Amino acid sequence: MNSQMVSMIAKLQTLLKNEEGQDLVEYGLVVALVAFGAVAAMQALGTEISTVFSQITSTLSSSIT
16 A cells, blocks of 8 residues: 555656646746737727728818719
């Protein structure tokens, strides 16, 4: 029974030292941060573009009539 506990503790220590999945998590966090920044930028640009098109529309409408 004691050897089984020692074996289980050794396996647990090996699993805790394993860093294979760490890179994937870091890449996932970077992708999420970039996506968040892109969404925020697109929302700000969308408002600006909408304003510019509204101004162009009103200028064209007033010059035609």
